[in-house]
Amino acid sequence: MTSAIEGPRLIRPGEFRETMTLTERCFGFERGGLERRMPHCFDQTRPNRHAVVTCDGDVVSHVACVPAELRAGAATVECHGIAGVATDPDHRGNGYMTQLLEFWLDRLDSQDVPLAELEGDRLGYGRFGWENAGREQRFRITRRSFTADPAGFADVRQYRSRTDFELITEIHDRERYRITRTDRRYERLLEQRDLETLVFDRDRPAYLAYRGADPASVLEFGGSREGVTTLLGTVLETAAELEVFTHPHHPLVPSFCDLAIDWETRPHRKLNILDLPATLEAYEPLLAERWSTVVDDFGRPSGTVTLAIDGSETTDAVTVTYDATGVHVERTAREPDVVLDRRTMTRLLFGSPDACWSIRRSRPFLQAVLPLEYYFWQTETI
Template sequence: MSSIRSITFRPMFLRRTSLRCWTRRMSTERCRAKGKRMRISRARPDEYDAIQRYLEDAYGLPCGFFPADYPHLWRKEHTDFRNILLIRQGGAIASLVRIFPMTLVCADATIPAGGIGAVSTSPSFRGRGYMTALMREALSAMRADGYAVSVLWGDRQRYSHFGYEHAGTVYELTFSSRSIARAGLRAAGVRRWLGERDLLTRIHAAYLQQRSHAVRTITQTRQCLMKRDCTVYVWEQKGEFAYAVRSGWRGQIVEHGGSPAGILRILIHLDQRFGAGALTVPFPGRDAVADILLDAAAGWCVRTTGMVRILDPVRLCTAYRRHFERCLPDGAELSLGIEGETGAAVSSRGGRASVRAARHPDLCLSSPQASRLVFGPCAEPLARRGTTAELCGKVFPLPFFIWPTDHC
């Protein structure tokens, strides 16, 4: 983890500079927030209870909410205090941002990612620029730690200021009682998972076989499925296996895996058992949807998987090297950059892709534009035409999907 610097902040006098220039000056620049010096530091293990009480107050939530609803992230034994950035005033926590390290597998790419969560400021300290300072420090720390992208879930107008944009692809099917009844299947073999170890092993294996998933241990899988609002159902028959995770009062599916016919039987069981009405089921893309499920769906839509910020174009393109080897024409080179930051150039020779840094890329976009272009799901219109636009159409969007159970 990179060292956390001591800074002060005067939001009203900040110049509009690139993030790179900002992070370069952070160790020497001193500003003021309403006349009071501000220090960014990392949390300590002995502050766990104070952090929980602070978050509950900041979000207006009941006592014990975070470790109960996010046990894999917020129980004390799973809390990485080095990645919790704090601002304290008068001995109390005034503002907080947490980085959640993630390793994402999307098709044949393995992407080091930093999730952002628990972004908050105590009501009595709002309006002083604390969150802005913490978010900029978090971006700097994630770059230093080697993350290719950062992801979060929140308000677009709030986080686009830091370069985040809705991106990635979720192919979502909707199932109604009428549509799944047409499948002509019975719900035989479906039951709840009640923590059995042998079933957990099969659930974990089915999850890791998905074309898109987060790298997690079997213990982490268990913690994800033990969330307070999650109920897990499994189906077994003649050696085949499937599971689905139902979440919230509306009973939507937030994770599933295994046999498509088994998943459909679980949906039939839920409809018969709870009269759940319309059920939505996410998939990493159209090619991840089996025909038996598509035929039984009442409808479908495409939406984004979250808000994404590209941190390091070179690391990102390196992670997707195999994708470029398939999609980039032999002998072609594509270079792309983010305004004020170093770009990346990908070239294809003899079926092999190579990646290097590009100081003057052919295509330079704002951070939100780059996220939309690179990760989709919709094609980003480019003012520049010709070869660069044609190559972008061949290689983008890159596959990018995160299961709701892995949100932070």
């Protein structure tokens, strides 16, 4: 008897719990575990974030897509994240994951979303256009390599009150690289399962969110150097070692270098450039800011560079014009100067500083303004 396959489609009323049961089973979580661990992704009130394939009425495959807005200085970039990719073991090999990913990519394209991101296997997801993008630093700090004034511990408390909430949101909203958060998103992030959040409340306040014991993982922090250092010392009262995750350009990185026994820089997440002109248009403020710092004895050079992704329509090319007055980005039908496949374009724009070095070196403007930056704090992994 032939099975009745339906989808990919968005879930219907009443299917959320069955969908989450499948996803939690595939990821090894207990019932409700993913909702408590990643409440900003798996939210029963947001059914339009979940797509499924069903077999004879049972949910057998699932992929979620969660909207986010990247912040990089004055730049804001819409970017949707793929999460909860799960297929029942008895139904694998039928192409359901491919169908669901293509379902979401088609929807994002129709909604003019410029970027999509995810975590996962680079080679597997690379078939759909995702590539390593961005950088993250991980510092290892141990009790024996750390000194802090215990007197400051008296000003440390657990996050509990509305006053603490407002302190945290005020500090985090000043971060240069982050994801835009509503109050609801803040609340859901701070209520994650097993997440401990500490607040330092003096004239130079700070906060720190961590999970685990040995090592403890510091997933998010913010505020003054004095406050963050005191909070690290507080965690090290009960943990012999901790890991701190952050963006390489965070102003506290030099302090972590002084404290750490070692550190590493690694690819952050994976991006898929769905619309190249829209991506660079959104990043125009960051491009202009960086270009404004390029000064030589003869002033800034002027010119244009036109980029395109191989196989795209001609109108998917983008021209960046630069001169002494600034930077302007626009969609164009011009013949491109640089044509790259989708993943190589991601490495050029968002890779490590030495990625696509020959292209950057041949065009001083690109060398001056790239790579572009973004950062998902570990508390809000999608």
